[in-house]
Amino acid sequence: MKNLLKIISVVYLLSLSAFADGDSLFSEKWGVHVTWAGGYTHYDAKDLNDVMQALEHQSSTAAGLNQYEVGSFHGHPMLAATIGVYREAWELALELEFWVEDFHQSEIPFYMNRDLDPRFPAHAHISCSDVLAPGFTPVQGGTAGCIQAEEVFTIVPITLQLSRHFSFWRDRVWLGVGGGAGVLAGNAKLKVQTEFVGKDARPNDTMKLTLYPGVNPVFKVFSEAGVKPLRWLGFSLQGGYRWSGMKYVEISEKKGDSFLFGLALGGDSKLSKGNRAYLIRTSNGQGDILVLRDAPTTAEVTQAKLAGNQYSLVKGDFSGWTIEAKVNLWWGIHSH
Amino acid sequence: MRHITSKLTSLVLCLLALHACSDSTSVTKPATKPIKANVGVQAVQAGTRTDSLTVVTLNMSVGWQAEDLVVKKLDDSLVVYTAMKDLYTQYKATLPSLRMMIQAQALKAHPADVIALQETQVMMAGDTESFSFVDTLLADLATIGGPTDWTIVRQNLNPITLNVPDSVGNRMKLNFWEGNVFLIRKGLTVLDSTSAIYNKAVNFSILAQPVGSHRGYEKIKVRTPGGATWQVFNTHLEVELLSLYNLEQGQELNSAAWDAWQALDTGAQVVVGDLNSLTGKGGVGSLTGSSSGFVDLWPLAGVKDSIAGWSCCIGAPQGSTQNYDRRIDYILARNFVRVANMERISLLQGEEWASDHAMLRATLVQQF
Numbered sequence: 001m002k003n004l005l006k007i008i009s010v011v012y013l014l015s016l017s018a019f020a021d022g023d024s025l026f027s028e029k030w031g032v033h034v035t036w037a038g039g040y041t042h043y044d045a046k047d048l049n050d051v052m053q054a055l056e057h058q059s060s061t062a063a064g065l066n067q068y069e070v071g072s073f074h075g076h077p078m079l080a081a082t083i084g085v086y087r088e089a090w091e092l093a094l095e096l097e098f099w100v101e102d103f104h105q106s107e108i109p110f111y112m113n114r115d116l117d118p119r120f121p122a123h124a125h126i127s128c129s130d131v132l133a134p135g136f137t138p139v140q141g142g143t144a145g146c147i148q149a150e151e152v153f154t155i156v157p158i159t160l161q162l163s164r165h166f167s168f169w170r171d172r173v174w175l176g177v178g179g180g181a182g183v184l185a186g187n188a189k190l191k192v193q194t195e196f197v198g199k200d201a202r203p204n205d206t207m208k209l210t211l212y213p214g215v216n217p218v219f220k221v222f223s224e225a226g227v228k229p230l231r232w233l234g235f236s237l238q239g240g241y242r243w244s245g246m247k248y249v250e251i252s253e254k255k256g257d258s259f260l261f262g263l264a265l266g267g268d269s270k271l272s273k274g275n276r277a278y279l280i281r282t283s284n285g286q287g288d289i290l291v292l293r294d295a296p297t298t299a300e301v302t303q304a305k306l307a308g309n310q311y312s313l314v315k316g317d318f319s320g321w322t323i324e325a326k327v328n329l330w331w332g333i334h335s336h
Numbered sequence: 337m338r339h340i341t342s343k344l345t346s347l348v349l350c351l352l353a354l355h356a357c358s359d360s361t362s363v364t365k366p367a368t369k370p371i372k373a374n375v376g377v378q379a380v381q382a383g384t385r386t387d388s389l390t391v392v393t394l395n396m397s398v399g400w401q402a403e404d405l406v407v408k409k410l411d412d413s414l415v416v417y418t419a420m421k422d423l424y425t426q427y428k429a430t431l432p433s434l435r436m437m438i439q440a441q442a443l444k445a446h447p448a449d450v451i452a453l454q455e456t457q458v459m460m461a462g463d464t465e466s467f468s469f470v471d472t473l474l475a476d477l478a479t480i481g482g483p484t485d486w487t488i489v490r491q492n493l494n495p496i497t498l499n500v501p502d503s504v505g506n507r508m509k510l511n512f513w514e515g516n517v518f519l520i521r522k523g524l525t526v527l528d529s530t531s532a533i534y535n536k537a538v539n540f541s542i543l544a545q546p547v548g549s550h551r552g553y554e555k556i557k558v559r560t561p562g563g564a565t566w567q568v569f570n571t572h573l574e575v576e577l578l579s580l581y582n583l584e585q586g587q588e589l590n591s592a593a594w595d596a597w598q599a600l601d602t603g604a605q606v607v608v609g610d611l612n613s614l615t616g617k618g619g620v621g622s623l624t625g626s627s628s629g630f631v632d633l634w635p636l637a638g639v640k641d642s643i644a645g646w647s648c649c650i651g652a653p654q655g656s657t658q659n660y661d662r663r664i665d666y667i668l669a670r671n672f673v674r675v676a677n678m679e680r681i682s683l684l685q686g687e688e689w690a691s692d693h694a695m696l697r698a699t700l701v702q703q704f
Binding site: 198200299 | 404406407409410418419422426578579584586587590591594617618621622623624630649653669
């Protein structure tokens with residue numbers, strides 16, 4: 001570590017001496033600018049949080065299941081990279097943000113005859129380890145089991161950005177402002193494994209779903225402050241605001257089946273490619289209900305409205321602020 | 337299984353003679369029929385006639401663990417044989433003959449104009465054995481001197497016909513169906529009766545034979561001797577476990593009731609049954625929400641959502657220390673002026689529960 005600091009110090013001192021003739025750090029007329037950033041992005045994602053609440057609600061009403069406890073999510077750690085070209089104080093760059101969020105729910109037991117089993121009085125906690133324990137036998141030839149669920153959201157906003165910088169102190173410090181437009185890409189991968197226990201129980205099943213949100217526009221503004229100790233190296237902090245969202249979440253690929261998941265969340269026990277996520281939003285305070293299905297028919301929409309309910313496509317609101325720490329590399333192509 | 341003291345059990349055996357609300361606000365049906373205007377009750381206006389209808393709702397089954405069937409290997413004939421045999425054994429252990437007699441006695445003691453029954457099972461095993469809840473109930477009513485002259489409206493659902501071999505060639509022949517049934521006392525004029533199956537249904541298969549949990553409702557339009565017209569719906573919604581299905585079936589029923597309401601010139605509308613949802617939730621929430629306008633008679637009659645008002649669910653057919661632990665059976669209505677009586681009748685005799693549900697009975701008054 002000490003050696004690394006020595007090397008950095010020597011390089012820095014050499015670079016200072018290189019600019020002793022008065023050249024500014026942005027002296028090149030044209031150049032390439034590459035950045036790598038880590039930070040945090042915040043957003044509301046109301047629909048997706050409502051989906052998590054609906055899952056909690058739907059499982060808590062199910063006999064034999066524990067409360068499915070979920071947290072809400074309002075942001076992610078993020079990574080971002082840009083590559084751009086600059087001309088004097090203006091820069092045009094392509095930025096790729098990359099967020100990944102994992103959810104694991106490994107404690108979803110079910111027990112069809114739980115009410116008849118004196119080992120589990122009403123409201124007693126029951127766990128997967130209880131029903132999967134060697135020697136556990138459901139009463140009255142019933143069936144029990146455990147569901148393991150895992151979901152990985154990968155969200156990739158890509159924006160083309162135009163920025164302007166203002167440099168000070170012989171260009172060793174700069175401020176920048178900019179904006180961009182692009183698309184929000186990505187997907188969510190869901191894996192559900194169910195293990196059944198009991199006499200003549202169904203075979204275990206596994207289902208993998210890829211959920212695709214379509215291509216959605218992204219707009220972004222930002223400001224930046226940085227230092228540039230070397231002609232080719234700088235460090236900066238960037239804060240900004242992004243407007244983006246998803247118009248729907250659709251099953252784009254499905255492998256295998258999950259009998260119980262399909263039964264609970266599907267219009268039927270089968271889910272299929274092209275089904276979209278809907279929330280049935282209720283007006284009586286009972287909580288929303290999640291369903292993966294084809295578009296509701298006119299009759300269904302009317303029936304829901306008459307009851308004060310509404311089928312609402314699950315969308316994603318990823319508008320929110322970002323803050324990033326960036327490493328900047330410049331490669332000057334044409335000097336003044 | 338819930339262990340409640342015998343003291344509480346005896347308490348719920350008491351009839352809850354609840355009445356009233358004669359000084360409340362209006363439920364008359366406005367000419368344009370905006371939904372929200374139908375909530376409440378009102379004092380009878382001078383110069384108008386009144387008439388009443390006593391309605392009972394009862395889910396007849398007990399301890400039937402058919403839900404477990406769907407998570408068995410139902411493509412294996414031996415598994416199906418065993419599962420059906422187990423179910424049939426459980427069914428026999430519930431002593432259906434005794435239970436029907438207890439239900440008949442309760443119905444004799446608490447007479448009604450319209451009796452709405454759910455889970456009216458018919459089980460035919462082998463070539464000779466056959467048992468029908470409703471037919472047995474009617475025979476028992478006759479035996480004990482109860483009312484016998486009924487107009488019967490049946491809705492048969494979920495037929496299963498199986499002839500399955502075991503590993504040594506023994507065969508299990510089983511025909512089963514269940515459904516909703518109205519018993520309408522003679523003296524009432526039946527103006528119309530229809531039934532429908534909900535679009536939302538749980539589908540699966542047994543030995544490649546499509547079966548499912550198909551739920552539905554039946555609707556009657558009757559005229560009571562005093563001249564008033566009543567529409568009554570009888571239904572049994574999907575179980576709470578499948579909250580999506582329960583909610584959407586409630587929406588379908590609410591829509592059907594609304595259409596029938598629009599076509600009703602005069603009279604009151606009543607929805608009864610096992611709605612398999614807690615107060616304000618799922619299917620019942622779809623019917624009683626602010627947009628729908630059905631009045632839940634229990635809170636109107638002053639009963640809180642507590643043990644005194646619960647109507648379900650007894651875990652096993654025997655055991656007097658058990659008690660009801662939730663309210664999922666309802667009598668809902670609109671365009672009436674008064675609830676003359678509302679009661680819950682517990683169906684425990686000795687150690688035997690005649691149903692895992694209580695019987696609800698209400699007398700509604702309308703002016704016309």
